[in-house]
Amino acid sequence: MANDLSWRPKTGEIPTDPGVYRWLDAKGRVLYVGKAKNLRARLSSYFAPLDSLHDRTRKMVTTARDLQWTIVKSDYEALQLEFTWIKEFDPPFNVRFKDDKSYPYLAISTNEDFARAFITRNRELRSVRYFGPYTQSWAVRETLDTLLKVYPIRSCSKAVFNAAAAKKRPCLLADIGKCSAPCVGRIEPKEHQRLAADFAKFLNSGDRSYIDELTQRMSTASENQEYELAAALRDDAKALAAVLEKSTVVFSDQTDADLFGIAEDELSAAVSHFVVRGGRIRGARNWVLDKELERDPAELVEYILQNVYSPKPGIEPQEIPREILVPVLPSDHREVALWLSDLRGSKVQLRVAQRGDKAALAETAVKNAQHAQNLYKMRRSADFTSRADALAGIQRALNLEDAPLRIECFDVSHLGGTNVVASMVVFEDGLPKKDAYRKFNVEGTKDDTESIHQVLTRRLRYLVQGDPEADGAKFSYRPNLIIVDGGLPQVNAAAKALDEAGITDIALCGLAKRLEEVWLPGDAFPIILPRATEELFLMQRIRDEAHRFAITFQRKKRSLSISSQLLEIPGLGERRVSLLLRHFGSAKRMRLATVAEIASVPNISEQLAEIIHATLNEDGQKLSEK
Structure with missing residues (x-):
C-alpha cells in the first residue's frame, strides 16, 4: 500500500x-x-x-x-x-520534449518609422527589443492580443503595411481597435512612438502604476459624465490587470540571481531560497532555524547570507550570482556586498526587489517560507517526546504539582474598540482539541482587562456546581492551566475572575507577545523561559492559536455585519452582496471604495453604487461618533 x-x-x-x-x-x-x-x-x-x-x-x-x-x-x-x-x-517519468525549439519572445522593432510588435523565436535579430521568454506560444499570443487593446501599435509585417498604405485602406485590426492604423495616417508618428514606448514600459516594469493611472482617469471621466470614455478606460485597466495576473516566473533579461524569502516569529525563522539562472528558476529550497537570541530582520538576513555563502572545508562552495535579492538590507550592506564580491571575484549587487517579476517572485518566496515554518511547527508539535518535554518544562517553570495536561488559552480581539470578541482554545497532552474551542461575543467593556474578566467569568461559571445560569451545558474537563494573551494587567483581571468564582485549584499565567514574558498574578517581575526550549515553543503556539481563532471570528463578525447592512438596500440581493464582498475582499476595503470603484463591479449600476457608498459612509460616521 x-x-x-x-x-x-x-x-x-x-x-x-x-x-x-x-x-x-x-x-x-x-x-x-x-x-x-x-x-x-x-x-x-x-x-x-x-x-x-x-x-x-x-x-x-x-x-x-x-x-x-x-x-x-x-x-x-x-x-x-x-x-x-x-x-x-529532464525527469524520466515526464513526457519528453520531441523537439528542442527555443522559447518564443514578444518583441518590438526599434529601427522602423512605426515600431512593430511581433512574436519570434529568433534572438539574433538586430534593432529589436525582446520581452520574455514565454514557455508556451499561446501565452505570448494571448499577452500580445490583450495589450494591443490598450496600446494599439502596429503588429503587421512590412509587406502588409505597405499594401495597406498603397490601397489607403487599413486591415481588420484597425476596425476592431487593435491597431491605430499608421498605414493610412490615422495617427501621427510621434503619437505612435509614445504608444510603443508605453507598451514597452508596461512589459518591462510589470507594476500596477499604469492600471492605477487608468483607474484615476476613469473616475474623472465618470465624474464628468463622459461615460463612454470611462467604460473604455475601465476595459483597458481590466486588460492590463489580466496581463499582470499571468506574471511569469521566467525573467525577461537572462537574470542570474539568488532570492531569499523569510518568515519569522520570536523563536524561529524559515528561509526560502530561489536560485535563478539564465532567467529561469533552477532550484528552490526551504529550511528553518531556531533563533537563540533576538535578532531584527536586518541581522537575520546577514546571518543567513553568511551561512549560505561562507566557504566550508571539504564542501563545494555555493555559487554566488551577480545579484542577491533579500527582504531587507543588512545594516552594513555595503560591507556584506563587498565580502560577497571578493568571494565571487566580481561585483555582486545586494538589494531589495521593489517591483516587477522579481518583486512578484519575492512574494512567492515569502509564502513558501511561511509554509515551511508552519510545517516545522506542526511536525515539532506532533512529536511525542517534544510534547512531553514541553509539559514537564511548563510544570517546572510555573511550579505546578502536575504537568498541565489540559491547557485553555484566552485572547480578545476587536477593531478600534468595536466588534469585541474573544476566543478560547484547548490543548490536551500538548495537542489542539478543536472540538472544545469556544467563541465569545463581548459586550459593554472598555478595554482588554474588562473583556478578559467578563469572558473568564462566563467560562468559570460552568465549573461552579449548582450554578443556575449554567443551563446544563458543561465543558468536558477542568483545565489544569489557564493562559491569557497579555501581561500583568490581563493576568490580574483573570485572577479576579477566579477569585470571584471561588476557584483555587487552576493555575493561571499570561504570555506577553513582545518579549515572550510569562506573568503570574500579583508578581512584579515575569518569568523568562529559556529561548528555543520546548516549553516556550508550546506556550507560544497555544497563544498564537488563540489569537488566530479570535481574529478569524472577529473578521467573520465584521463581514456578517456589513452583509446584513447591504441586504437592507433595495435592489441588493444575496448574489450581488456576495459579488461585492468577493470583489473588494474585506469590509474595510469596501468602505474605502469610491462610487466609481463600486460601480465597476458587475451588475452594480452607478445609481446603486451611490446608494451603497452613502450607506456605508453613514455607518462609518456613526461608528466614529460612538
Missing part, C-alpha cells in the same frame, strides 16, 4: 495552494515534475492503494524516496515553473 511508505508526508502537511511538485529518488535525482491547482488534492491521489495506480505511476511512487513542492501564486505560474523544471531536470 502507498500508505505504508515511510517517507510519505502527512496529508495535513501538504498545502492546498497551487504549486509545482517534484518526486526524487534515493540519490536526489528528479523523477517527475508536476503542477497542481491544489497540491494536497493532487498529491493525495498518488498515495492510493498501489494496485489501483497506473503501472507507470506505481513504478514512480515505489522508486521515489522523497517528495518536495513549491508554492506559487497562480495556476499560470505553476504552468511556467513546471515547464522550466522539466526542461532543466
